[in-house]
Every structure is written in structure tokens, then in C-alpha cells.
Amino acid sequence: xxxxxxxxxxxDSLARNSLLIMATTVANGGLGYLYWMxxxxxxxxxxxxxxxxxxxxxxxxxxxxxxxxxxxxIQRLPGSAPDVWSRIVGGGLxxxxxxxxxxxxxxxxxxxxxAANFGFLAHPLGAAAxxxxxxxxxxxxxxxxxxxxxRAGHGMFVxxxxxxxxxxxxLAALLAVGVHSAGAVVLSWTLPILLVSxxxxxxxxxxxxxxxxxxxxxxxxELPHLxxxxxxxxxxxxxxxxxxxxxPVLVTARLGAGATAHFYLAWMTASMLFMVSPAVxxxxxxxxxxxxxxxxxxxxxxVLAMVGVxxxxxFVAGDRIxxxxxxxxxxxxxxxxxxxxLAALPDAVTNLAVAHWRSRGEFRLCRRLNLVxxxxxxxxxxxxxxxxxxxxxxxxxxxxxxxxALLVGAACFARExxxxx
Numbered sequence: 001x002x003x004x005x006x007x008x009x010x011x012d013s014l015a016r017n018s019l020l021i022m023a024t025t026v027a028n029g030g031l032g033y034l035y036w037m038x039x040x041x042x043x044x045x046x047x048x049x050x051x052x053x054x055x056x057x058x059x060x061x062x063x064x065x066x067x068x069x070x071x072x073x074i075q076r077l078p079g080s081a082p083d084v085w086s087r088i089v090g091g092g093l094x095x096x097x098x099x100x101x102x103x104x105x106x107x108x109x110x111x112x113x114x115a116a117n118f119g120f121l122a123h124p125l126g127a128a129a130x131x132x133x134x135x136x137x138x139x140x141x142x143x144x145x146x147x148x149x150x151r152a153g154h155g156m157f158v159x160x161x162x163x164x165x166x167x168x169x170x171l172a173a174l175l176a177v178g179v180h181s182a183g184a185v186v187l188s189w190t191l192p193i194l195l196v197s198x199x200x201x202x203x204x205x206x207x208x209x210x211x212x213x214x215x216x217x218x219x220x221x222e223l224p225h226l227x228x229x230x231x232x233x234x235x236x237x238x239x240x241x242x243x244x245x246x247x248p249v250l251v252t253a254r255l256g257a258g259a260t261a262h263f264y265l266a267w268m269t270a271s272m273l274f275m276v277s278p279a280v281x282x283x284x285x286x287x288x289x290x291x292x293x294x295x296x297x298x299x300x301x302x303v304l305a306m307v308g309v310x311x312x313x314x315f316v317a318g319d320r321i322x323x324x325x326x327x328x329x330x331x332x333x334x335x336x337x338x339x340x341x342l343a344a345l346p347d348a349v350t351n352l353a354v355a356h357w358r359s360r361g362e363f364r365l366c367r368r369l370n371l372v373x374x375x376x377x378x379x380x381x382x383x384x385x386x387x388x389x390x391x392x393x394x395x396x397x398x399x400x401x402x403x404x405a406l407l408v409g410a411a412c413f414a415r416e417x418x419x420x421x
Contacts, residue, residue, distance in 0.1 A: 019153075019302075019306075020153025020154055020156065020157050021148065021153050021156065021157075021279035021280075021282065021283055023153075023157050024144075024153070024156055024157045024160045024161075024279075025272065025275040025276065025279060026272065027157065027160060027161050027164055028160055028163075028164050029268075029271065029272040029275070031161075031164035031165060031167070031168060032164060032167075032268065033268075033269075034168055035164070035167050035168050035171060035189075036265060036268060038168065038171055038172065038175070039051070039171060039185050040261075040265070042175050042180055043175075043180050043181065043182070043184065043185060044180070045258060045261050046257060046258060047180070047181055047182040047185070048182070048185065048261045049252075049256070049257030049258050049259075049260045049261040050120055050182040050257050051182040051185035051186050051189075052248065052257075052260050052261055052264040053117070053118065053120075053248070053249070053252040053257050053260050054120070054121070054126065054129060054130060054133065054182070054186055055133060055186065055189060056245070056248035056249050056252070056260070056264065057107065057111065057118070057121075057130060057134075057249055057252075058104070058130055058133035058134040058136075058137055059134075059137055059245045060242070060245035060246050060249050061100060061103050061104045061107055061130070061134040062100050062134045062135075062137035062138040062141065062245075063237070063238060063241055063242050063245040064103055064238065064242070064245075065096070065099040065100040065102070065103040065104075065134075065138070066096040066099070066100060066138045066141065066142065066234070066237075067092075067095055067096050067099055067234050068234025068235070068236075068237055069092035069093070069095060069096045069142055069145075070092075070096075070141060070142050070144070070145030070237070071145065071236075071237060071285070071358075072088070072092060073088065073089065073092060073142065073145045073146050073148075073149045074145055074148055074149040074282065074285055074286050074289055075149075075289055076088055077089070077146065077149040077150065077209075078149060078150070078286075078289050078290045079290075082209060082210075082211045082212035083212070085209045085212045086212045086213055086214055086215045087215060087221065087222060088222065089146060089205065089212075089214040090214035090215045090216045091216070091222035092142060092222070093139065093142055093143075093201075093214060094216060095222075096138050096139075096142050097135050097138050097139055097142075100134050100135050100137075100138040101131055101134070101135050103134070104130050104131040104134040104135065105127070105131055107121070107130065108121045108122075108126070108127035108130050108131065109127075114253075115252070115253040117252050117253055117256050117257060118252065118253070120182075125183070129183070129186050129187075129190070132190050132194070133186060133189070133190045136190050136193040136194050136197065137193070139193070139194070139197040140163070140193050140196070140197050143159070143197055143200050143201070143204075143205075144156050144159075144160070145282075146205060146208065147159075147208070148282050148283070148286050149286055149289070150208045150209075151283075151286055151287070151290060152208055153283075155204065155207070155208070159196055159199075159200055159204060162196055163192050163193060163196045166192030166195065166196065167188055167189055167192045169192075170187070170188035170191055170192055171184065171185065171188035171189075173188075174187065174188055201214060235363075235367050236354065236358060236363060236366045236367055236370060239367060239370035239371045239373075239374045240278075240351070240354060240370045240374075241278070242374055243373070243374045243377040243378055243397070243400065244271075244274065246378060247263075247267065247377075247378075247381060247393055247397065248260055248263060248264055248267060250378065250381050250382060250385065250393070251263045251264075251381075251385065251390060251393055254382065254385040254386060255385055255386075255389065255390065259389065259390055262336075262390055263336065263390040263393060265322060266318075266322060266334075266336045266337045266340065266390070266394075267340065269314065269318065269321060269322065269337055270314065270337055270340035270341060270343075270344070272310060272314075273307055273310060273311055273314070273340075273341065273344040274340075274343075274344060274347060276303055276306050276307050276344075276348070277303050277307075277344075277347060277348035277351040277352060278351050280299050280302050280303050280306075280351075280352065280355075281299070281351045281352055281354065281355035282355070283299075284296070284299045284352070284355045284356070284359070285355050285358060285359050288359040289359070296352060296356050299352055299355075300348075300352055303348045303352065307344055307345075307348065311341050311344055314337060314338075314341050315338055315341045315342075318334060318337035318338060318341065319334030319337070321337075322334060322337065335391050335394075336390050336391050336393070336394040337394075339391065339394035339395060339397070339398050340394050340397060340398070342398055343394075343397050343398040343401045343402075345405075346398075346401040346402045346404060346405035346406075347401040347404075347405075349404070349405040349408055350369065350370075350373060350401065350404035350405055350407075350408055353369070353408040353411075354366045354369060354370060357369075365411070369404060369407055369408065369411070370404070372403055372404060372407055373400040373401060373403050373404035373407075374400070376396075376399055376400040376403045377396050377397055377399070377400025377401070378396075378400075379396075380392075380395070380396035380399055380400065381393050381396040381397070383396075384396055
């Protein structure tokens with residue numbers, strides 16, 4: 001029976017690549033847990049707070065500035081000729097990384113003026129770290145999407161496994177020589193991303209499309225496509241994933257770096273659930289751009305199968321898991337983690353609906369749906385944090401995701417009524 005089930009999964013492109021994308025998430029999450037556990041036990045909490053605040057800011061900037069090139073890859077790379085493939089990848093990577101570096105530079109100047117808790121960015125080393133970390137996030141995210149476009153989840157899994165192990169090794173090396181600072185955490189987190197991304201560009205991508213390599217010539221022809229990606233895919237991505245990237249930033253701005261450490265570890269733990277439905281949604285979109293049949297119901301079953309048991313474990317034993325870092329993390333983040341677990345279901349409903357409508361070219365509906373949940377989540381977070389602490393961010397996240405799921409239900413109901421008339 002197990003062999004038969006395994007064969008069915010391997011023969012089903014949607015399930016296979018969804019599982020590989022999720023395996024990438026699990027590997028990143030599990031090894032990331034070891035990474036942050038090592039950091040939290042050795043590096044002082046204020047330094048951890050500064051490092052997580054900078055990494056959160058870098059992630060948010062990358063989300064803001066990558067121009068939607070990743071989903072443009074998924075849409076355009078399947079079936080493209082080698083020379084066009086090379087131009088698409090080269091142009092998308094250059095534009096996304098350049099825009100990210102520019103926005104990060106501006107952010108290093110402007111953010112400390114708006115939020116005193118980000119004053120560390122005013123130092124030249126803090127600004128340089130932000131630019132490097134944000135650009136690294138954009139590069140690795142876009143490269144992952146190249147693999148997703150070709151339904152080559154195994155390649156993405158291997159490169160991310162190497163990346164996660166590299167982060168732990170780099171951190172252990174820095175701690176071993178006595179560097180117990182926020183800089184050690186940020187450097188060990190960023191440098192492996194840059195190295196693995198360079199290795200992927202030099203040797204990894206050629207296996208996806210023999211005879212093609214990213215190039216920078218003929219980029220003028222890519223500008224119209226980048227504009228389309230910006231107004232279509234990027235706005236959808238920004239309103240969909242932007243709140244997740246901004247939440248830790250808002251925690252820092254309202255409560256300080258110390259609270260960010262408590263929030264970030266609970267958020268990182270719950271993110272193992274939140275990464276499942278986007279992974280399946282990306283696989284679903286890639287299936288349809290590759291002209292393969294992939295049903296929304298089948299995608300939903302894959303999400304439920306992968307989220308159910310982990311969600312139950314985290315809801316019941318989440319505080320004990322956070323206690324592995326320290327008793328303080330468990331006390332401050334236990335209830336927050338339970339609230340975040342509850343939000344995984346409405347989050348999955350909205351993500352799959354957006355993937356379905358995106359594949360049909362209904363970008364306006366996707367943008368409106370994501371905008372409602374983004375505004376709800378971020379506005380409530382800003383209002384609730386001072387009184388409720390980090391738990392307020394969890395309540396706001398649950399409310400925003402629930403609003404999105406309710407709108408999905410309302411849209412489906414309205415369409416069914418219109419079809420019957």
C-alpha cells in the first residue's frame with residue numbers, strides 16, 4: 001500500500017513538486033530552528049533582537065522591490081527557446097536585485113528617521129548589512145522560482161538544504177572564534193545565501209535548460225514584460241506576502257528589538273505551516289502554465305494532508321517547543337503561537353483561491369482580495385501591539401486571514417448565483 005501511494009505521488013506532478021517545495025520548507029524550518037536555537041543560547045537577547053529586526057527588514061524590502069519577476073518566470077519560462085530563456089532569467093534577476101539594492105539603500109536612510117528602534121541602520125555597517133541581506137533574499141527567491149517554473153522541485157530542495165546547512169556552519173564558526181554579536185548572526189545568515197546563489201547561477205541552472213545561461217544582452221526586449229509583471233504579479237505578491245514580511249518590522253517599531261526576538265521565534269515556528277499553502281499554490285500555477293491539468297480540489301487536499309498533523313502538534317505543544325530556546329520565549333510566545341496556528345486554515349483558503357484566479361488571468365480580483373487582508377492585518381497590528389504586546393500581532397494576523405477567506409467564500413457564492421441565472 002505504501003509503495004502504491006508513493007508511486008501515485010511520484011506520478012502526480014502537482015503532488016510531487018508540492019511535496020518537494022514543502023520539503024524545502026521543512027528543511028529550511030528544521031535547520032533554521034537549529035540555527036536560531038544556537039544563536040539564542042549564545043548571543044545575548046538584545047543582539048538577537050537587533051539581528052532579527054534587520055533580517056525582517058531585509059525580507060520586507062525584498063518583497064517590496066523584487067518586481068514580481070519570480071511569477072513572471074513561472075509564467076514565461078516553460079516552453080521558451082534557449083535564447084529567450086536566457087534573456088528572461090538574466091533580465092529578471094538583474095532588475096529584481098538592482099531594485100532591491102536601491103530600495104534597501106533608501107530604507108537605511110529613511111527608516112531610522114521614522115522609527116527610533118531601527119537606529120542601528122544609521123551606522124554604515126548596519127546599512128551595508130541591510131543592502132546585502134535584502135539583495136541576497138531577492139536573488140535566492142527568484143532562483144527558487146526558476147526551479148518552480150520547470151517543476152524541478154528536487155533542484156530547489158538540494159540548493160536550499162545546502163544553504164541551510166551553510167548558515168549553521170557559518171554561525172558555529174563565528175561563535176567558535178568568540179564573535180557573539182548581531183553582526184555574527186546577520187553575516188552567517190547572509191553570506192551562505194550569496195555563495196549558494198552564485199553557485200546556482202554558474203552551474204545549477206544549466207541543467208534546467210541545456211544550452212541556456214542567464215545573460216544580460218537584449219534586456220530592452222524584457223522591459224515591457226517587467227512592466228506587466230510589476231502591475232500584475234508583483235502587486236498580487238506584495239499584498240499577499242507583504243504583511244508576513246512587515247509584521248516583525250511593525251513589532252520592532254512599536255515594541256522594540258527585545259519584543260521582536262520573542263515574536264520572531266514564535267513566527268518562525270508557525271511559518272512552517274504558512275509556507276505550505278503558498279508552496280502548493282506555486283506548484284498549481286506552474287502546472288497550469290505548463291499546460292498540465294491540475295484541479296483546485298486536489299491542491300486543497302495536498303495542503304490539508306501536509307498541514308493537519310503539524311498544526312495539531314504546534315497548537316498543543318507549541319509552548320514546550322519554544323521552551324527549547326528558553327523559558328522566557330515560551331512564556332511570551334506560547335499564546336501567540338497558538339493563534340498563528342489557527343490562522344493557517346483561512347490563510348490556505350485565500351492562497352489557493354488567488355493561485356486559481358491568477359492562472360485564469362483575473363489579476364484585479366486577486367489584488368483586491370489580497371489588499372483587504374493585508375490592510376486588515378497591518379492596521380490591526382499597529383493598533384493592538386501597544387496594549388496586547390506581541391500577542392496582538394497574532395490576533396491581527398488571524399483577523400486578516402479570516403477576512404480574506406470570508407471574501408473568497410462570498411466571491412464563490414456570488415459567481416454560483418450568477419451562473420444559475
